[in-house]
Amino acid sequence: MAKQDTWTKKDLTGIEELTRAEIELLFRQADRFLPALAPGKGLDLMKGRTVVNLFLEPSTRTRTAFEISAKKLGAEVVSINTTASSLVKGETLRDTALNIRAMGVDAIVMRHSSAGAARYLGEVLDISVVNAGDGAHEHPTQALLDAFTLRQRFGKVAGLKVTILGDILFSRVARSNILCLSKLGAEVTLAGPATLVPAALKEAFPQVRLAHDLKSALRDCDAVMLLRIQHERQTTTHFPSLGEYTSQFGLNAERASWLKPKAIVMHPGPINRGVEVESEVADGPRSVILEQVRNGVAVRMAVLHLCTKALSR
Amino acid sequence: MNPADPSPLWIRGARVLDPASGRDEAKGDVFVRDGVFVERLTAAEQAKARVQDGKGLVVAPGFVDLNCRLGEPGRTARETVRTGTRAAAAGGFTTVVTMPDSLPAADNVGTIQLLREICARDAAVRVLPTGTLTKGHEGKALAPIGSLKKAGVVAVTDATSGVQNNEIMRRALEYAAMFDLVVLDHCQDSSMTEGGQMHEGAWSLRLGLRGLPRTAEEIVASSDCLLAELTKARIHLQHLSSAGSAEIVRRAKARGLPVTAEVSGLHLLLADSALKDYDTRLKLNPPLREEADRAALVAALVDGTLDAVCSDHSPCTATEKDCEFDQAPFGAASLETTFSAAYEAVVLSGAADLALLVARLTAGPAKALGLAAGTLRVGAAADLVLLDPKAKWIPSAKTLFSKSGNNPLAGRALTGRAVATFVGGHQVHGA
Numbered sequence: 001m002a003k004q005d006t007w008t009k010k011d012l013t014g015i016e017e018l019t020r021a022e023i024e025l026l027f028r029q030a031d032r033f034l035p036a037l038a039p040g041k042g043l044d045l046m047k048g049r050t051v052v053n054l055f056l057e058p059s060t061r062t063r064t065a066f067e068i069s070a071k072k073l074g075a076e077v078v079s080i081n082t083t084a085s086s087l088v089k090g091e092t093l094r095d096t097a098l099n100i101r102a103m104g105v106d107a108i109v110m111r112h113s114s115a116g117a118a119r120y121l122g123e124v125l126d127i128s129v130v131n132a133g134d135g136a137h138e139h140p141t142q143a144l145l146d147a148f149t150l151r152q153r154f155g156k157v158a159g160l161k162v163t164i165l166g167d168i169l170f171s172r173v174a175r176s177n178i179l180c181l182s183k184l185g186a187e188v189t190l191a192g193p194a195t196l197v198p199a200a201l202k203e204a205f206p207q208v209r210l211a212h213d214l215k216s217a218l219r220d221c222d223a224v225m226l227l228r229i230q231h232e233r234q235t236t237t238h239f240p241s242l243g244e245y246t247s248q249f250g251l252n253a254e255r256a257s258w259l260k261p262k263a264i265v266m267h268p269g270p271i272n273r274g275v276e277v278e279s280e281v282a283d284g285p286r287s288v289i290l291e292q293v294r295n296g297v298a299v300r301m302a303v304l305h306l307c308t309k310a311l312s313r
Numbered sequence: 314m315n316p317a318d319p320s321p322l323w324i325r326g327a328r329v330l331d332p333a334s335g336r337d338e339a340k341g342d343v344f345v346r347d348g349v350f351v352e353r354l355t356a357a358e359q360a361k362a363r364v365q366d367g368k369g370l371v372v373a374p375g376f377v378d379l380n381c382r383l384g385e386p387g388r389t390a391r392e393t394v395r396t397g398t399r400a401a402a403a404g405g406f407t408t409v410v411t412m413p414d415s416l417p418a419a420d421n422v423g424t425i426q427l428l429r430e431i432c433a434r435d436a437a438v439r440v441l442p443t444g445t446l447t448k449g450h451e452g453k454a455l456a457p458i459g460s461l462k463k464a465g466v467v468a469v470t471d472a473t474s475g476v477q478n479n480e481i482m483r484r485a486l487e488y489a490a491m492f493d494l495v496v497l498d499h500c501q502d503s504s505m506t507e508g509g510q511m512h513e514g515a516w517s518l519r520l521g522l523r524g525l526p527r528t529a530e531e532i533v534a535s536s537d538c539l540l541a542e543l544t545k546a547r548i549h550l551q552h553l554s555s556a557g558s559a560e561i562v563r564r565a566k567a568r569g570l571p572v573t574a575e576v577s578g579l580h581l582l583l584a585d586s587a588l589k590d591y592d593t594r595l596k597l598n599p600p601l602r603e604e605a606d607r608a609a610l611v612a613a614l615v616d617g618t619l620d621a622v623c624s625d626h627s628p629c630t631a632t633e634k635d636c637e638f639d640q641a642p643f644g645a646a647s648l649e650t651t652f653s654a655a656y657e658a659v660v661l662s663g664a665a666d667l668a669l670l671v672a673r674l675t676a677g678p679a680k681a682l683g684l685a686a687g688t689l690r691v692g693a694a695a696d697l698v699l700l701d702p703k704a705k706w707i708p709s710a711k712t713l714f715s716k717s718g719n720n721p722l723a724g725r726a727l728t729g730r731a732v733a734t735f736v737g738g739h740q741v742h743g744a
Binding site for chain 1: 422513514516517518519520521522523590591611632635636637638640
C-alpha cells in the first residue's frame, strides 16, 4: 500500500469517505501528537484559529475530548449545546451554520440527531466540518480512536478479529467501526439480539459476520467492542427489558473467560455498569477503556489539524 | 378553464395513438371543432383551421393524472392552481385529480367549492377534486361523503394518512359505493413506519435512517383487496412501490376483485440507491424501493396489473427540502417530468412500446375512476397532447412551470416530452 503524505479533505464527515491510506496517514499524525497529551505540553499549530463545537444532542465525553484536542493545538474553542442553540427557536441548520461562519470560525465540530447532517453541513460551508456523530449514521472519530487503540495494542489492525456487541441497528459507532475496521483489514463480527442485529445488516455490510450466540462471537476474537444499551429505547419493541438484555448479552466475568487470553474489552462510553458490562470486566485487565479515551484526544487533534491545514492550503 | 378556441384545429400528419379506441396510425390527422373531436373538417373549415404539423410527433389523448397536489387551498408557498396546472399542461396532462390533504382539508363542501372557484379562475387543465374519506383525514369518523359527491368530488381518500382501521375502511367502502365513488388508498400500516425516512433495506442500514418496510404497504394492500371482496366496492390502490404489492394486486385481479392500482413515474425509474447522498428531493412516501421492486413495477405496468402511471406531484418549496434528511417533508414535484421518467423506464428500456405507456397515462386511469377523459374518439372533449418522443431536454428549476423547488429530475438528461397540449381544443401549452 502506497503511503499517502498529504491530507486533502477539509471535512471529516464519515469513515465511508476515507481510504485506508488516509486513515493510516491520520494515525501517523496522531502518533506525533501523543507526547502533547502530557500536562503542560500543549502545541500552537492552531494558534489564532477558532473551533466551534455545535452539539445539538447531549454529549459530555466527545465534546470535552474535542475541546481539549483543539486547546492542545492552541485553538480557541466555543461550545454551543442544544439548549443554548438558536435551533430550538426554529432557525434552520443552514442559517445557524452560516451565522457561525460569518463570525470568522475555522472549523465546526457538530453532533446532530439527523443522519447525513454532517455531510449536508460540509456542502453548505467552506470551512472545516468534523462529524462528532450524526444520528445513527456515523461517528468517525470514535471509530478512528478505536482502531488507533487496537493498532497500539496489537501492532496492526489487519488480520484482527473484532466483535461488536450490542445495539448495532441504532448505533453510529457500530457503522463507523464496521467501515473503519474493514478498510484496515480486520474481520468484524456483529453480535446481539436479532432485533438489534437484523439479518439485513449482511446485505448492507457483506464483509461482516452476524452472531446471535454470544459464545461463538466471543470465543476467537481479539477484541470485543461493547456498545451502550440506551435506556430510552427500553420501552420500544426491540428487546423486552434491560434485565433481559443483561441476562442474554451482558459481559460478565464468566463470559469474559470465553475470550482468548490476550483479547481486550473496549467501550465507547458512557458505560452502563451492570447492564452491557459488569464492573469486574470494565475495570479488569482486559479493559482498554481509558486508553481509548486518551487516544481519542490525539486522534481528534490529528483530525482538526489535518482538516484545517487542508483548508488553508 | 378558458373557452374553446373558435377556430377549428387540425393536427396533420402525426402518429396517432388512442388506446381507448384502438386507433394506432403511423401517420394520420386529428380534427377538432367547437372543443370536441370530429371525423373531419369541411374544406372551408380546413382553410381557416389552426394547423399543427405533426411530422415526427405523436398525437395522443391528454394524460389523466389520478394523484397530485396543487397547493390550494392553504399551501400556496408550494404551489398554486395557476402554476400547478401549467406544470400539468407542460407535462401533457389535461385532467388531474387532486388529493384532499390541503389546508384546510377537503373534508367539507365549502373547501371543495372554494377549490372549484379557484380552478374556474386559474386552472389551465381540468382539475377534479377528491374529498377525504374521514374527517380531517384522521381515520376516526367518516367525512360527509354524499355531500362531497354533490359538491363535485370524483373519489374519496385519506391521502398519505391512509386508513389504519379496517372497520372504518369497510364502512367507507360500503358507503362510498352507494354514491358510485371509488375509494383511493395510500397503503401503509403506520404502526410499522413510525420515524421511517426511506425504504428499509441495505441502504437505510448503511445511511443510518429508519426504514419504511415493504411489508407495511403489502399488509394494507392485502387487507384492501380482502375488503373489496367483502364489500364488492371499488378500491384503487395508490402509488404502489413494492414487487409484493404488485403481486397482491395481480392475484386480486385474477380472482375478479374490483381493484385497480397505480404507480408513479419516479417509482418506475429510480431505486433506493439513489438516496446514497441523502438527496431530500427523493424522500418519497411510499419510498423508492430496491431495483428488483422497480423492475417488478415496470413488469406489472406492462402486464396490466397496474392500470395507471400517476405523477404523485407533491410540491414543496426549495427551502423546505434544504435541511437535514429526517426533517425534510416527503414528496417530489413531478407533473412536468412524469412522462419522461416513465418513457425512459418503460419504453427506452425496451419493456413495452409507446402505445402501452400512453394507455397507462390515458385510458387506464380514466377507466379506473370512470372519468370521461383519455380518448380521441369523435365526440369526446378535445383534450390532446403532441409528444416528441425523441426530444432531449434537461429540466431546471428556472424553466419548470411548477412553483415548487423539489423536482428530483431537475438537472438530469431526459428523453421525450410534450411539445403542445390542448384542453377542449384550446392550446394550454407549447408554441
